Amino acid sequence: xxxxxxxxxxxxxxxxxxxxxxxxxxxxxxxxxxxxxxxxxxxxxxxxxxxxxxxxxxxxxxxxxxxxxxxxxxxxxxxxxxxxxxxxxxxxxxxxxxxxxxxxxxxxxxxxxxxxxxxxxxxxxxxxxxxxxxxxxxxxxxxxxxxxxxxxxxxxxxxxxxxxxxxxxxxxxxxxxxxxxxxxxxxxxxxxxxxxxxxxxxxxxxxxxxxxxxxxxxxxxxxxxxxxxxxxxxxxxxxxxxxxxxxxxxxxxxxxxxxxxxxxxxxxxxxxxxxxxxxxxxxxxxxxxxxxxxxxxxxxxxxxxxxxxxxxxxxxxxxxxxxxxxxxxxxxxxxxxxxxxxxxxxxxxxxxxxxxxxxxxxxxxxxxxxxxxxxxxxxxxxxxxxxxxxxxxxxxxxxxxxxxxxxxxxxxxxxxxxxxxxxxxxxxxxxxxxxxxxxxxxxxxxxxxxxxxxxxxxxxxxxxxxxxxxxxxxxxxxxxxxxxxxxxxxxxxxxxxxxxxxxxxxxxxxxxxxxxxxxxxxxxxxxxxxxxxxxxxxxxxxxxxxxxxxxxxxxxxxxxxxxxxxxxxxxxxxxxxxxxxxxxxxxxxxxxxxxxxxxxxxxxxxxxxxxxxxxxxxxxxxxxxxxxxxxxxxxxxxxxxxxxxxxxxxxxxxxxxxxxxxxxxxxxxxxxxxxxxxxxxxx
Numbered sequence: 305x306x307x308x309x310x311x312x313x314x315x316x317x318x319x320x321x322x323x324x325x326x327x328x329x330x331x332x333x334x335x336x337x338x339x340x341x342x343x344x345x346x347x348x349x350x351x352x353x354x355x356x357x358x359x360x361x362x363x364x365x366x367x368x369x370x371x372x373x374x375x376x377x378x379x380x381x382x383x384x385x386x387x388x389x390x391x392x393x394x395x396x397x398x399x400x401x402x403x404x405x406x407x408x409x410x411x412x413x414x415x416x417x418x419x420x421x422x423x424x425x426x427x428x429x430x431x432x433x434x435x436x437x438x439x440x441x442x443x444x445x446x447x448x449x450x451x452x453x454x455x456x457x458x459x460x461x462x463x464x465x466x467x468x469x470x471x472x473x474x475x476x477x478x479x480x481x482x483x484x485x486x487x488x489x490x491x492x493x494x495x496x497x498x499x500x501x502x503x504x505x506x507x508x509x510x511x512x513x514x515x516x517x518x519x520x521x522x523x524x525x526x527x528x529x530x531x532x533x534x535x536x537x538x539x540x541x542x543x544x545x546x547x548x549x550x551x552x553x554x555x556x557x558x559x560x561x562x563x564x565x566x567x568x569x570x571x572x573x574x575x576x577x578x579x580x581x582x583x584x585x586x587x588x589x590x591x592x593x594x595x596x597x598x599x600x601x602x603x604x605x606x607x608x609x610x611x612x613x614x615x616x617x618x619x620x621x622x623x624x625x626x627x628x629x630x631x632x633x634x635x636x637x638x639x640x641x642x643x644x645x646x647x648x649x650x651x652x653x654x655x656x657x658x659x660x661x662x663x664x665x666x667x668x669x670x671x672x673x674x675x676x677x678x679x680x681x682x683x684x685x686x687x688x689x690x691x692x693x694x695x696x697x698x699x700x701x702x703x704x705x706x707x708x709x710x711x712x713x714x715x716x717x718x719x720x721x722x723x724x725x726x727x728x729x730x731x732x733x734x735x736x737x738x739x740x741x742x743x744x745x746x747x748x749x750x751x752x753x754x755x756x757x758x759x760x761x762x763x764x765x766x767x768x769x770x771x772x773x774x775x776x777x778x779x780x781x782x783x784x785x786x787x788x789x790x791x792x793x794x795x796x797x798x799x800x801x802x803x804x805x806x807x808x809x810x811x812x813x814x815x816x817x818x819x820x821x822x823x824x825x826x827x828x829x830x831x832x833x834x835x836x837x838x839x840x841x842x843x844x845x846x847x848x849x850x851x852x853x854x855x856x857x858x859x860x861x862x863x864x865x866x867x868x869x870x871x872x873x874x875x876x877x878x879x880x881x882x883x884x885x886x887x888x889x890x891x892x893x894x895x896x897x898x899x900x901x902x903x904x905x906x907x908x909x910x911x912x913x914x915x916x917x918x919x920x921x922x923x924x925x926x927x928x929x930x931x932x933x934x935x936x937x938x939x940x941x942x943x944x945x946x947x948x949x950x951x952x953x954x955x956x957x958x959x960x961x962x963x964x965x966x967x968x969x970x971x972x973x974x975x976x977x978x979x980x981x982x983x984x985x986x987x
Contacts, residue, residue, distance in 0.1 A: 393690075408682065430482055434448050435722075436468060449503060465524075466534075485535055487523070488537065489503040507959075515578075542603060543594060552941075583620045590624075625660055644671075718772070726889065745788065749818060753796060765833070782899045838870045852880075887903070888911075936956055
C-alpha cells in the first residue's frame with residue numbers, strides 16, 4: 305500500500321461537499337433518541353470514553369523534559385544521559401524520589417509531580433482504539449476493529465496503527481496529549497452477545513493475534529526513529545474478558561465480580577493466544593489486566609498470568625496497568641483478600657505496575673506500615689513505568705519524533721486511509737443476479753432504516769472526541785458522492801430497539817417511489833456496549849417488519865446494509881427473493897463514505913466475515929457465562945430457562961468457527977466479490 309496509491313475519498317466537487325455536509329448536519333441532530341436509552345440524557349462519548357483520556361497532563365498542562373534545560377541541576381544527572389544503559393538511568397531516578405510523596409502517588413495512573421526530578425505529573429490513561437480520543441483537537445476517526453478485521457489485511461492494520469500513533473505523537477508535541485494509550489482490544493468475539501464486540505477484530509485467536517501484532521507495530525514504531533517508541537500501545541483486556549453485565553437463566557453477573565471457569569486447553573489456545581502474539585511478535589510495551597477472575601483468581605492478582613506467563617514465558621518488557629478500579633474489584637467484588645492492604649500487597653506482588661485509578665495509592669501507605677510491602681517492591685513496579693517513559697524519549701534530546709506536527713493530524717492521507725479501511729473490509733454476503741453494484745446513473749435512491757443516519761453517536765466511543773472537520777458523514781453522503789441520484793432518507797423505525805412501527809407506512813411509500821432502495825438496519829451502541837451485553841441476536845420485531853414490508857413494496861429487489869457488531873440471524877433475509885444483496889459493514893462510523901465506492905462499483909468487495917452468524921436458537925442454548933470454547937455439558941442453565949430449569953443445565957454447542965457443531969447461518973471467512981474466480985490444480 306504505497307501512500308501515493310491511496311485515493312482521497314471525500315466528495316470531489318466543492319458543491320458536492322457542501323451538499324454532503326448539509327445532509328450530515330440536518331440528518332444527524334445533536335439530540336438523538338439513543339442518547340437517552342438509560343432514561344437519562346447522557347452522551348455516549350461522556351458516558352463511555354474515560355474522562356482521563358481528555359485530561360491534559362497535570363501541573364503545567366503538558367509533558368515536560370527538564371533534561372533539555374541546561375540552567376537547572378537535572379540535565380547533568382545520570383537519568384538524563386541518553387548514552388547510559390536504561391536500567392542505570394531508572395535506578396538513578398528512583399534513588400532520588402521520595403517514598404511517601406513521590407513513589408506511592410505514582411502507583412496510580414494519574415501520577416503526582418516528581419519534584420525531585422523536576423517532572424510534572426503524568427497521566428498513563430488515554431484511549432485510541434479507533435483514533436486518538438482527545439478533547440483539544442479533532443483527530444482521524446477510523447472504522448471500529450469489528451469492521452477493519454474483515455479486511456484480513458495486515459498492512460491495513462499496521463498503517464492504521466501507525467497513523468493513530470503518529471497523530472498521538474503530534475498531539476503530544478503540541479501539548480495536547482500524553483504518550484501511553486490503551487489500545488488495541490484483543491479479546492475474542494467468542495460470544496455474539498458480548499457488549500464490546502465492536503472493539504475487537506473477530507472471533508479467531510490467530511486473526512486477533514495478527515491484528516494485535518501489526519496494529520502495535522505500526523502504533524509504536526515509526527520508521528523516522530527506530531530507537532524510540534512513537535507512542536505506547538497496550539493490549540487489553542488480559543485475559544478472558546468477554547462478558548459485561550447480563551441476567552439470564554436466573555443468574556446475574558458482571559465483569560467486576562465474575563470468575564470465568566475455563567479449561568486449561570481453551571485458556572491457552574484461545575484466550576491467551578492473541579496476547580502471546582501481541583507480546584512476542586508485536587513487542588507491545590503495555591498490558592492491561594482485566595476485571596474478571598479466571599478459575600477463581602482475579603487477573604490483576606494472578607502471579608501466574610502476569611509474571612510467569614507474560615514476563616517470563618513470553619518475555620514481556622513493558623508496564624502492566626489494571627483496568628480502571630480492577631484492583632479495587634479484587635477486594636470489594638471478588639473478595640479475594642480480607643483487607644485493602646493485603647490486596648495492595650497481592651496486586652503489586654502479582655505484577656500490576658500501575659493502578660487505574662487510585663485504590664493502590666490510597667492504601668499503599670497503610671500496607672507499608674503493616675510491612676506487607678516495602679520500598680523495594682514499589683521500586684520494581686515504578687521501574688517498569690519509567691523504562692517505558694525513557695523508551696518514549698521523554699527525557700532525551702529532541703529527535704525526529706518531536707518534529708511530528710499537528711498538520712499530520714487529519715491529513716488527506718489519514719482520511720483516505722480511514723475511508724479505504726471500510727472499502728477493504730465491508731463484506732458482501734448475498735448478491736443475487738448481480739444486484740450490486742448499482743448504476744451510478746440511478747435517478748432516485750431511498751435509504752430506509754433506523755441506521756440511515758448512524759454516525760455521530762458512535763464516533764467518540766473509544767475514538768475521537770470530534771472527527772476531522774466536524775464531518776459526521778452518513779449513508780446519504782456515500783450515495784451522493786458516487787452517484788447523481790436524488791436521495792431520500794426515511795427511518796421507518798425510530799431506533800434499532802424501538803417497537804414503534806408507525807413510520808413503516810411512510811417507508812413503504814418511499815420504497816414504492818424509488819428506483820433503488822437501500823435498507824440501513826442492525827444495531828448501534830444502545831444495543832450493546834461496555835457494561836451492557838446484547839439481549840438477543842435477532843432483529844427486533846419492528847425492524848423485521850420494516851425489512852419485510854419495504855422489500856415487498858419496492859419495485860425491484862432491495863439492497864440491505866447491516867450495521868452491527870452483534871452477528872444477527874439473517875436467515876429470513878438470505879432466502880427472501882426481494883432482498884437482492886446484503887452488504888455487511890460492521891460499524892464504520894463516519895467512514896461510511898467508503899461504502900459508496902462499493903455500492904456503485906468503483907471497487908469490488910473483498911471483505912470476509914470475522915464472526916460466525918449463528919441461528920437465533922444459539923442464544924437459547926448456551927449461557928454467555930460459559931467460557932469454554934469446545935462443545936460439551938455446560939455448568940450454567942440454558943438462557944431461556946429464566947430460573948425455571950431446576951438443576952438441569954444447558955449444553956455448549958461449541959463456540960466460534962473452530963468448535964461450533966451446528967449449522968451457521970453465515971460461516972466465518974465468508975464473502976462474495978463482483979468478480980468471478982475459478983480454481984484448478986496446477987498441472
